[in-house]
Amino acid sequence: MDFGGINPAVLIASLMVASVPILLAALGELVVEKAGVLNLGVEGMMIMGAVCGFITAVTTGSPLLGFLGGALGAAVLSLIFALLTQVLLANQVATGLALTLFGLGLSSLLGQGYVGIKPPATGVVPLGPLADIPGLGRILFRHDWMVYASIAMVAAVWAVLRFTRMGLILRAVGESADAAHALGYKVTRIRIMAILFGGAMAGLGGAYVSLVRVPQWTDGITAGAGWIALAIVVFASWRPGRVLIGAYLFGGITVLQLNLQAAGARIPVEYLSMSPYLITILVLVIMSSGKGRASLNAPASLGRNFHASR
Template sequence: MFGSIDPALLLAALMVNSVPIMLAATGELVTEKAGVLNLGVEGMMIMGAMCGFATAVVTGSPLLGFLGGALGALALSLVFGVLTQLLLTNQVATGLALTLFGLGLSSLIGQGYVGIKPPATGKLDLGPLAEIPFLGRALFAHDWMVYVSILLVAGVWWMLTHSRAGLILRAVGESHEAAHALGYKVTRIRFLAILFGGAMAGLGGAYISLVRVPQWTDGITAGAGWIALAIVVFASWRPWRVLAGAYLFGGVTVLQLNLQAAGSAIPVQYLSMAPYLITILVLVIMSSGRGKAALNAPACLGQNFHASR
């Protein structure tokens, strides 16, 4: 059974399947590091998938498609920012409403795009690297977004650990009152983090509709946003662990598909539902203050801030 599975192709598929979750989880990590819990990742991802797909089809450019996906999800995150940072609504309830709104709006807009094929996102030419036995097919024969996603994780890691901006962002997430007392604009910083998280979720959604599943169908993200939320918690809010977690979840998805194709006697539904069961478990843990502390979550995660307090 396992002999019919090509390891190089399996690894290559793992890298492709991990990109949307990796992008969305990295954006959510930055948002949560600023002390904001945005459960609307699924809604932002599917809006990114819809806007990216529509932009690419209309313009004929995959690059503009990714830009359109990022902007579409960013607009949705802006709504979340206004509601939670200016009107001080409950972050959990607002995030869930954002997901429902994104799912409904994307379905409405996408009715005219069913059955249309988007322009192809070409593979990046890496020359001799792509000709290396095994590694060439597994690691060096992908589209440019696969490598950009890894660079974005590296960039976020550097920003959080080696830059003044990262220090300020973490300070806001750990104690917004202390950061405000030091003169930092807490609401502005959180707004920027929310917008960044939205743009990253949009890129992840656009990758699904333009590359991984090059078509538009309702519910195309299939819970990827919820898995991204779970990965941030599993990673203990550390970027490189997000990368590893995305590859782990992507690997589970790819493996169950390959086992099914290979005619496995094992009920592949168990593997298929595993990421979602783990996601539910993580959300239950996150609902407990003790669970958040044990997982080393930002101290002010999910807490609204008002300067007059």
């Protein structure tokens, strides 16, 4: 079953792979924003995760350690953001931008000796007979473990935010930092933890780009994925389930345009490669206007710094 040289089963399977980085990064950012912090440095943290993960995986030979290294590297970078915005009360928008600019520079500095190397392969999870189911097996059961882990993370974040005390406190901090402070919660500490979690998730996503999706290291490898992740959080109106839909939608568009490029479609390559960004903008417009009005669901303290004056 082929449509103009594009096999739908392969397309869906590669869509799931393509959307893992933005899914992970967007989930992390969702938690950060739920805590009332706007970290625009997702792109910088992702690329730091990509380079740290790549270096760790190549030197140790283990993809698992690579992912851990990526998460750690990005979390360390996000710690700078946490320090600046939570302790030194710097403007969150400007600090997030600084994080991206700094991350892009630092990553290309760190990755200098690693251009053109192949990382150790991240294996496919052996699911035995499931993988041999015609059609479905190819779509669902022949992936590496990060694909399944990312979907599990969606469920985990959803459950924690909705059903646990921790999730409730996090949301309280994001809705009204002053009220949470008055109740005795450590607003700054909770926000720093959320920022670190967001950093680690963005790092995992970045590491997935350099270890599985591409897989090699080049400067600027994330190519705006971090910004798309930010847009997906708005698209999802701060709901984890919708983040999954959003990420798969954009993963699908990316894969489709790549396939169209490979299949030699009559549209010029440059116009195809700008399509994911254009469609992101279009969806943002639809979501933020009219009945959608995603912004109504935004955490009330989003982007506002908290200073305990009393």
